[in-house]
Amino acid sequence: MKNIKSLFFRFFLLLGFVLCSHSAEAQRLALKTNALDWLTLTPNLSLETRLNKRLTLDIGFACNPITKPIRGITLTNFRFQPELRYWFNRPMARHYVGFAPLFADYRLQFNERKYNGDLFAVGFTYGYALVLSRHWNMEATVGVGVGRIRCYKYGVNEERPIIPNYSKWTPVPVRLGLSFAYIFD
Secondary structure: OHHHHHHHHHHHHHHHHHHHHOOOOOOOEEEEEEHHHHHOOOOEEEEEEEOOOOEEEEEEEEEEOOOOOEOOEEEEEEEEEEEEEEEOOEOOEEEEEEEEEEEEEEEEEEOOEEEEEEEEEEEEEEEEEEEOOOOEEEEEEEEEEEEEEEEEEEEOOOOOOOOOOEEEEEEEEEEEEEEEEEEEO
């Protein structure tokens, strides 16, 4: 957990440097939310800023603190999803490709099994932003990559193991979304 905090601190330090180092002229910011996450009862918010004529940086957070089981399944999670995007037309309009790391912490209870763990992944994304008006966009995105899953697997009536007992590299979806964005000029 100490390494994760250190990684977050370094990333935010780098992000602050990048955002403060370029001119604020013609700066565009977008505040977004992913409707697919809301379907899973996971509130989320994302901020995207233009870095130059073709690149944007998207920083997203999602968190589901609900511990009440729904049909025998309980899922709580926290996700941090930065993404560097290259736009083929202009930022925040039409096609883009991106590079997206993913950091997640989760707790899942499915019937009589519990899974507590984390995920570190990196992958590539493709998306399309449909301009609805001067300030509104709708964006569809999908991304795949490879991730390291590490978790504690145990039964409901068992004690949590001292060290993670399940760990592997696997293909994972790093992005899946249908987002609505409000763009500030």
